[in-house]
Amino acid sequence: MALPPTTPPTPPAAGPVVTISGLHKSFGDREVLRGIDLEVGSGEVVCVIGPSGSGKSTLLRCVNLLEQPTAGTVTVLGTEVTDPDVDIDQVRSRVGMVFQQFNLFAHQSVLQNCTLAQRKVLGRSRAQAEAVAMKNLEHVGLADRAQSMPSQLSGGQQQRVAIARALSMDPELMLFDEPTSALDPELVGEVLAVMRDLAQEGMTMLVVTHEMAFAREVGDRVVFMDDGSVVETGPADQVIGAPAEERTQAFLRRVLDPTHLQVGGPNGT
Amino acid sequence: MAATLSPPPVRPVARPRMSPRRRARTARGIQYALLLVAAAVVVAVTDWRQVGVSFFNPTVAVEMLPTLGRALTNTLVYTAAAFAVGLSLGLLLALMKLSSVRPYRWIATLYIEFFRGIPALLVVVAFGYAVPVALGVSIGSLTAKAALALGMVSAAYIAETLRAGIQAVPRGQVEAARSLGMSHGRTMVTIVIPQAFRIVLPPMTNELILLTKDTSLIFLLGLTPAQYDLTKLGRDFLSSATGGLTALFVIGACYLCITIPLGLLARRLEATTGRGTR
Numbered sequence: 142m143a144l145p146p147t148t149p150p151t152p153p154a155a156g157p158v159v160t161i162s163g164l165h166k167s168f169g170d171r172e173v174l175r176g177i178d179l180e181v182g183s184g185e186v187v188c189v190i191g192p193s194g195s196g197k198s199t200l201l202r203c204v205n206l207l208e209q210p211t212a213g214t215v216t217v218l219g220t221e222v223t224d225p226d227v228d229i230d231q232v233r234s235r236v237g238m239v240f241q242q243f244n245l246f247a248h249q250s251v252l253q254n255c256t257l258a259q260r261k262v263l264g265r266s267r268a269q270a271e272a273v274a275m276k277n278l279e280h281v282g283l284a285d286r287a288q289s290m291p292s293q294l295s296g297g298q299q300q301r302v303a304i305a306r307a308l309s310m311d312p313e314l315m316l317f318d319e320p321t322s323a324l325d326p327e328l329v330g331e332v333l334a335v336m337r338d339l340a341q342e343g344m345t346m347l348v349v350t351h352e353m354a355f356a357r358e359v360g361d362r363v364v365f366m367d368d369g370s371v372v373e374t375g376p377a378d379q380v381i382g383a384p385a386e387e388r389t390q391a392f393l394r395r396v397l398d399p400t401h402l403q404v405g406g407p408n409g410t
Numbered sequence: 411m412a413a414t415l416s417p418p419p420v421r422p423v424a425r426p427r428m429s430p431r432r433r434a435r436t437a438r439g440i441q442y443a444l445l446l447v448a449a450a451v452v453v454a455v456t457d458w459r460q461v462g463v464s465f466f467n468p469t470v471a472v473e474m475l476p477t478l479g480r481a482l483t484n485t486l487v488y489t490a491a492a493f494a495v496g497l498s499l500g501l502l503l504a505l506m507k508l509s510s511v512r513p514y515r516w517i518a519t520l521y522i523e524f525f526r527g528i529p530a531l532l533v534v535v536a537f538g539y540a541v542p543v544a545l546g547v548s549i550g551s552l553t554a555k556a557a558l559a560l561g562m563v564s565a566a567y568i569a570e571t572l573r574a575g576i577q578a579v580p581r582g583q584v585e586a587a588r589s590l591g592m593s594h595g596r597t598m599v600t601i602v603i604p605q606a607f608r609i610v611l612p613p614m615t616n617e618l619i620l621l622t623k624d625t626s627l628i629f630l631l632g633l634t635p636a637q638y639d640l641t642k643l644g645r646d647f648l649s650s651a652t653g654g655l656t657a658l659f660v661i662g663a664c665y666l667c668i669t670i671p672l673g674l675l676a677r678r679l680e681a682t683t684g685r686g687t688r
């Protein structure tokens with residue numbers, strides 16, 4: 142299934158990059174996604190916001206089938222991934238994913254992290270893979286750390302390597318699951334800057350985030366989820382600046398209000 | 411509330427209390443003194459001349475020398491062969507135990523429980539006498555017999571160790587690999603097993619050391635002198651020679667010559683492969 146190295150990237154799909162319709166997901170009896178419909182167009186940046194436990198990560202993980210949907214269809218880059226006969230590895234090789242916990246391969250150097258899948262999945266030669274990896278490490282400002290081990294890097298650096306690793310596969314879609322939530326506040330900026338660049342270069346991105354300013358500035362569209370459903374979706378400025386739905390307003394009040402720490406309860410969480 | 415209670419009354423002390431550091435130093439001093447007294451007693455009551463003659467008799471040791479190298483090599487060969495069987499079978503069992511196919515899990519569990527639960531000695535005897543009768547096949551090579559018998563026992567322990575090691579690799583590592591388009595098998599081989607290897611290195615070393623000592627059981631298979639392992643050689647010398655227990659000490663030293671470097675090697679490996687993970 143490894144693509145020959147000379148194959149040009151598949152031409153951008155004519156339609157949307159991601160189409161989700163009627164998506165349901167249950168863990169046992171617990172229904173986490175209750176019928177989601179969502180489209181992501183080519184070159185679009187869609188940010189997903191919502192309270193903890195509302196199913197944002199699950200939604201994202203259904204796109205590359207890290208979670209198996211219970212019902213509904215998900216089509217990615219023209220391939221219906223919910224079809225049981227689909228070669229999911231082939232689709233995944235065209236979709237980059239960045240995790241909250243970075244998940245760099247702990248036993249491999251930064252460079253190896255960025256070349257492994259290129260060689261094993263795309264069938265690139267070592268020289269080719271390293272050239273691509275170095276270009277992307279350069280892009281995230283970490284070319285000088287190519288030989289470091291992940292544990293020798295700060296969280297922000299690790300996350301930037303994770304982005305470079307995903308980009309090294311020349312993905313046509315990038316999924317981000319709260320990429321800055323595990324970072325110390327002073328390291329958030331460097332990761333968001335890389336993502337902003339990426340958006341400006343026209344990458345199609347689906348981003349789960351708690352960074353409202355980022356969503357508003359970089360997102361073309363914002364999706365607000367609550368309790369397994371999409372409550373509101375629209376242009377970023379509108380959903381974050383002037384939300385129409387009651388639940389969106391309540392959520393944004395909690396998140397944006399600098400005194401929201403007191404709202405949670407007496408223990409101040 | 412506890413805070414409102416009055417603090418416990420301070421008991422008057424007869425003599426000034428020692429500072430914690432002084433107390434620790436005194437305690438340590440007492441321990442050293444005890445050690446010295448014990449050593450002195452041992453030295454005083456031991457009949458050193460007798461010990462020299464019957465435990466560390468150089469004549470006996472020299473007498474053993476020509477056959478010792480052979481026995482040492484045999485022990486190493488038996489151990490290596492048994493470990494090869496144990497590791498391959500153990501890895502297979504570990505993967506079966508983690509399989510999504512339920513009957514595989516049952517078989518692996520049954521195997522592990524069975525071979526962990528019975529003495530290795532029984533398995534060796536079974537390979538010597540029961541298996542040839544039951545299956546109508548006789549395994550010609552003694553090394554093969556030893557490797558199978560001891561390897562099958564060892565596999566049960568190794569399987570559990572490997573399973574725990576594989577499960578200790580964080581899920582995120584697998585998800586990252588899968589999200590890059592790597593297949594389940596490829597992820598296992600390039601991501602999970604290398605990381606599990608480092609986790610299981612210390613318990614695996616234990617396993618190898620135990621196996622080294624368990625090769626002493628193969629005398630039950632019936633050995634020709636050329637096939638003697640260290641223990642069998644030692645037993646022969648114990649019963650024939652006049653040097654008392656000297657053979658025992660020589661053999662013990664030989665085992666340590668195998669096992670101690672093994673432990674050191676494992677620590678080295680752990681240090682070098684552990685650079686990244688911590």
Ligand SMILES: Nc1ncnc2c1ncn2[C@@H]1O[C@H](COP(=O)(O)OP(=O)(O)OP(=O)(O)O)[C@@H](O)[C@H]1O
Nearest residue numbers: 168171173191192193194195196197198199200319
């Ligand atoms: N593997 C799983 N098994 C069982 N329940 C799960 C599993 N994964 C997620 N859930 C549950 O599904 C619900 C939605 O989880 P999800 O991680 O998608 O939420 P989220 O919106 O990403 O929240 P957060 O902002 O905290 O990351 C949660 O209640 C969670 O407990």
Ligand SMILES: [Mg+2]
Nearest residue numbers: 197198199319
């Ligand atoms: Mg989440």
